[in-house]
Amino acid sequence: MTWSRADSYYRVMSKPLIIEEEEMTPELAHAFESARRNVLWFNDHVIELEVYKHYRGKYVAASGGELFVANTPEEVRRLAREKHPDELAHVRYIQREKLSRIYACQR
16 A cells, blocks of 8 residues: 555544434334344255355345345346235345355455
């Protein structure tokens, strides 16, 4: 990193970050709960539905206890929203190939 880029980086990154806590509205609470429910449903059914076997290279969405599949995230969200308009779908891209991943803290 050159000095000018480094100075610019540190100038931007050293600005204070302000986090404000606000009341959770009933709508937001419902969205969080439906998102949590859909993630849990996906995790509980991913093996049974053979998601990683059948849907490689596709986007999947779990919503309302159902799995939706499409080629784009917009399309899969639309499908889930049409069937379950009050749910916040859990959307995930299924990689084309099975990849090994190493999760480690880099310092």
